[in-house]
Amino acid sequence: MTTQAVRGWQQSPGQALRVREGFRVEDFDCSGTPGFPGTKRDAKRLMRQRGDTLGELQEKLFAEGRSGGTRSVLLVLQGMDTSGKGGMVRHVLGLVDPQGVHHTAFGVPTEQERSHHYLWRIDRALPPAGKIGVFDRSHYEDVLVVRVRSFVDESVWSARYDEINAWEQRRVDEGTRIVKCALLVSPQQQLKRLAERLERPDKHWKYDPGDIDERARWDTYMDAYQEVFDRCSTDAAPWYAIAADRKWYARLAVTELLTHALEGMELEWPAAAFDVDAEKARLSALRR
Numbered sequence: 001m002t003t004q005a006v007r008g009w010q011q012s013p014g015q016a017l018r019v020r021e022g023f024r025v026e027d028f029d030c031s032g033t034p035g036f037p038g039t040k041r042d043a044k045r046l047m048r049q050r051g052d053t054l055g056e057l058q059e060k061l062f063a064e065g066r067s068g069g070t071r072s073v074l075l076v077l078q079g080m081d082t083s084g085k086g087g088m089v090r091h092v093l094g095l096v097d098p099q100g101v102h103h104t105a106f107g108v109p110t111e112q113e114r115s116h117h118y119l120w121r122i123d124r125a126l127p128p129a130g131k132i133g134v135f136d137r138s139h140y141e142d143v144l145v146v147r148v149r150s151f152v153d154e155s156v157w158s159a160r161y162d163e164i165n166a167w168e169q170r171r172v173d174e175g176t177r178i179v180k181c182a183l184l185v186s187p188q189q190q191l192k193r194l195a196e197r198l199e200r201p202d203k204h205w206k207y208d209p210g211d212i213d214e215r216a217r218w219d220t221y222m223d224a225y226q227e228v229f230d231r232c233s234t235d236a237a238p239w240y241a242i243a244a245d246r247k248w249y250a251r252l253a254v255t256e257l258l259t260h261a262l263e264g265m266e267l268e269w270p271a272a273a274f275d276v277d278a279e280k281a282r283l284s285a286l287r288r
Helices: 003-007 013-017 040-066 085-095 120-124 139-143 160-173 187-199 201-206 210-215 218-232 247-263 276-286
Strands: 072-079 101-105 132-136 176-184 239-243
Touching: 013 239, 013 247, 040 072, 040 085, 040 247, 072 085, 072 247, 085 101, 085 132, 085 176, 085 247, 139 160, 139 218, 160 176, 160 218, 176 218, 176 247, 187 201, 187 210, 218 239, 239 247
Parallel strands: 072 132, 072 176, 101 132, 176 239
Antiparallel strands: none
8 A cells, every 4th residue: 555545645645736737727626635535534534643744844844944954845825715725824834833834924015015026025924944934825916916906017917927936946946845835716615605704703804895806807817827827837836726615625735735845855853963972971960
């Protein structure tokens, strides 16, 4: 039995979910569970198991950073409203020690941010060595929202794809492993989730009347996402398409992708910077 089969996956999530040439957003099943034949109960059980592994890997990364290492991980979460980005941070990154997580939620640029190059605020939010960075929305807003809402001319946003690819390659070369997850929710499921927010007073704070206006631009957004996938899913930083209608599946998929990224770094506990035997002897002397 293969390692992936033991984990409950028929196919490696990295293989099952990676955006490759020929991927079409319009053909993607947002309610599917690509590569995972199990149930919601199976996924929750597997999440608990993988959480232990993820937690240990994150601690190794953190220890490496505290010991002079320069590597980090960046998890990029991109998706339409109600796709589950916030819940992903709570349920997936909640599996690890919070001191090892660097979380940034990007909203409308501030006046100061608008006065700089669009990547300026992104650079400032990069995770320091030894940490897992999480972007709730990201630099891709500048070829998604900016494009759809015509905030800048096409000549401006169309030049950004190559610029983003080059920027990501530099970050990878510097030691940051990038995991880009597009949470793809269907318009039907989004409508259901928006309606649920209005029915629950504890969710009213999450509802934005502007979400309805953005929903009216759905097809235009999907065209923009398609070009992002076509032009910015690279070997250095590939995109992964996550079916997000089933929150339990999306959370499991991102957990697996993040765990796989950390496993691929072949992390080890840093060697002691002192004489271990000598310190044992000193402690032993104190017990006498």
